Amino acid sequence: MTAQQDIKSRIGPIGLALPLVAFIVITFLMPLANMFKESFYDAEVADALPRTLRLLNAWNGDEIPSEEVFRTIAEEIIVLQENRTIGKIGIRVNRVVSGTRSVWGRTARRVEGVETEDMRTTMVGIDDRWSDLALWQGIKKAGQRYSAKHYLQAVDLSRGDDGSIHRVDTEQRIYNTLYLRTFRVAITVTLLCLLIGYPIAYAIAHAPPTLSKILLFCVLVPFWTSLLARATSWLVLLQSQGVVNDLLVWLGMVPDDGRLSLIRNMTGTLIAMTQNLLPFVVLPTYAVLSSIPPTYMRAAASLGANPVQAFVRVYWPQSLPGIASGCLLVFILSIGFYITPAIVGGPKGQLISNMIAYHINDANNWGLAAAISVIVLLSVMILYIVFDRWVGVDKLKLS
Amino acid sequence: MWNIGKGVLTLFVVLGFIFLLAPLLVVVPLSFNAEPYFTFTEGMLRFESEAYSLRWYRNIFESEEWLRAIQNSFFIGIFATFLATVLGTLAAIGLNDPRLPFRKFVSALIISPIVTPIIVVAVGVYFFYTDIGLGQTYLGIILAHAMIGAPYVVITVSATLANFDYTLLRAAASLGANPWTAFRRVQLPIISRGVITGALFAFINSFDEVVIVVFMAGPKQRTIPREMWSGIREELSPTILAVATLLILLVVLVLITVEVLKSFGEKNKLSAN
Structure with a gap:
């Protein structure tokens, strides 16, 4: 009660x-x-011929459209001719009904200034394809506001003039290269994080309490430090007149005129991303390692295992949940990494996220940016479901 | 043989920590460089006092852009944190109740903003908020930052609730407290550690967030990370290093606060036992 x-x-x-x-x-x-x-939105034709398309919506499709439709499309064609966008519309409709590209230009040139009571006859006289039902059906279809156009572009495909789908020319294939590169970087960064992070997690888990606390703090500070601040530091550290190169020259490991280029390329992206994501492996691995009872290792030793055997057969298998959790997180986060590659990556170190930002900030192609975002989001969601099945989302810890 | 292995492991761990901390350890002293260089001058290495200066810090506080950015960052951060903390705390209490239907689904939904790549969140937010008239407004950025901050509050509050003893609320009720009083005087103080920790994380998150701000902020809403972003990409000035140092300092202060709260909580638990 x-x-x-x-x-x-x-x-x-x-x-x-x-x-x-x-x-x-x-x-x-x-x-x-x-x-x-937005990723499916593609209203080039719909916005160019809005009134015609509205009329065609009511059209039954079995006979040549009415005089009103002809009159309307003639007016809209004249406007398109003035805006110099008629060619684009021709290309788009041609993808649906091939062999109709020239209709538009020819009509546009001749229809302007024509005074007539019978626009239908006039236009069919200019080009008899205007009496072809297939052309009108094609206009109606090309006038739909949604298409998979951006997705085709996002995977380096394009529709030919006849509507067939084929791969774009080799020098224009940018996106598939970037997905592949992003995937490779994600794997490399995950492995590097594991290689560097596991010993760190081990050290924190087995250090005396005070030292362990301090070491953990040393992982948490970079973990919470602004990505921008860290990227700036790497820029300063790795540039050719930077601290790392200065140190290498001073040590005599690198000649002064042969300074390493560590930044604004793939090396920069890999170094900075590994540092950025390292805590995501260290923290979950540490949490698991610190819960392995030390008696297990002693038991293994007393049963005659040497330290290497005890580690491989007893310790390592028990640390797998932490490793899996950390590695999957790093992999998922790598796929969406944007800020760090943008600052330290240079042209060769850009990932797919940088392309999304490019299409929003510079190219103003929202539809394509949205399509690539959806592709990235779906990949991450699939991985996330794997993560949840395997490890459990509720294992996420912050401090 | 085993000792050599141990030595190698220790060396590897030390190198790992150097790698992890290098960006922080280098940027702090360099921000005090008297020269506009991004490397240690000979004077700095000899610890001559005239090689060090506060000029880049003075730059920050004498520049109108940076001052406005600092103001904006705090303004947006405080409101976003407030919203995230109130909504997140309530939701965490609800989520902790086994009677909540679709618990697993609801908790996945609430966590989803921080596992979605921030660039994807930013694209979605940018289109949608622009459509509904929130583009280039403080409100738009505050809502977006509250959305990515709330999951942190839910996670930290849930963690403290896991140890919460619900008989305390019944005890309060039997002593005549109404539900609101029982929540305010009994439950809230006990879970306050989680609430404050979550709020701090949500705040840092808003304070450091740059991708959404790059897309959404107009000239009026530029925050500290937004100024850093254009600073880094246009002309890198040592002022950025000073700003980065201040951001690192902020994180250290927040984490120390969180640690203190944690040990405080542990002490509470001990004395309660």
Whole structure:
């Protein structure tokens, strides 16, 4: 009875969770859904021939459209000719009905200034393909506002003039190269993080309490330090007149005129990303390692195992959950990494995320940016489901 | 033989820590460089006092852009943190209740903003917020930052709730406290460690966030990371190193606070036992 009086029961757990759920739906899920819509949005023809398309919506498709439709499209063609966008529309419709590209230019040149009561006859006179039902159906189809165009472009495919799908020319294939590069970088960074992070986690787990606390703090500070601040530091450290090169020259390991180029290339991206993501391997691995009872190793030793055997057969298998958790996290995060490659990567060290930002900030191609984002998001979601099945999302820890 | 192995391992760990901390350890002294260079001058290496100066720090506090950026960062950070903390704390209490339907699904939904690549979040937020008139506004950035900050609050508060003894609320009720009083006087003080820790993490997160701000902020809303971003990409000035040092200092202060709160909580638990 009294249990029902605490505030939880009064409002109920649903009432408590609901505000944040609603907030996340509005501020996060709806934007993602909108981005998904945007990735299919392609209204070049729809925006060019809005009135014609509205009329064609009511058209039954069995006979040549009415005089009103001809009159409307003639007016819209004249406007397109003035804007010099008629050619683009011709290309788009031609992808649906091939062999109709020249219709548009020819009509546009001749229809301007024509005064007539019968536009239908005039236009068919200019080009008899205007009496072809297939052309009108093609216009209607090309006028749909949604298409997979951006997705084709995002995987280096394009539609030919006849509507067939083929790969773009070799020198224009940029995106598949970038997915592949991102994937390779993610794997490399994950392995480097494991290689460097495992001994660190081991050291923290087995150090005396005070030292262990200090070491853990040394992992947490870079973990929480701004990515920008860390990227700036790497820029300063790794540039050719920077601290690392100065040190190498001073040590005589590198001649002064042969300073290493460690930054604004793939090396820079790999070094900085490994440092950025290292704590994500160290923290979960440490959490698991510190829970392995030391008696196990002693038991292995007393049963005659040498330290290497004891490690390989007893210790390592038990640390696998932490390693799996850390490595998957690093891999997932690497795929979406943007800031660090943008600053230290140079042209050769850019990843797929940098392309998304490019299409938003510089190229103003929102549809393509959205399509690439959806591809990245889906890849991450698949990995995340694997992560959840394998490790459990609720194992995420912050400090 | 085994000792050599141990020595190699120790060396490897030390190198690992140097790698992890190098960017922090180098940027701090360099921010005090009297010369506009990005490497240690001979004077600095000889610890001559005139080789060091505070000129880059003075630069920050004499520049209108940086001052406005600092103001913006705090303004956005404080409001976003407040929103994230209130919503996150309530949700964590709800999530901790086994009677909540679809618990696993709800918790996955709430955590999803921080496991989604930030660039994807930023693209979605940019399109949508621009459509509904929140592009280039403080409100838009605050909402976005609250959204990526709330999961941190939920995670830290949930962690403290896992140890919360619900009989305490019943005890409070039997002593005549109404539910709100019981929450405010009994539950909140006990989980406050988690709430404050979560709030601090949400704040740092907003304070350091740059991708959403790059897309969304107009000239008026430029924050510290936004100024750093253009500074790094246009002309790298040592002022950026001074700013980076201040950001590192902030993180150290926050983490020390979190540690103190943690040991405080452990002491509480001991004395309660």
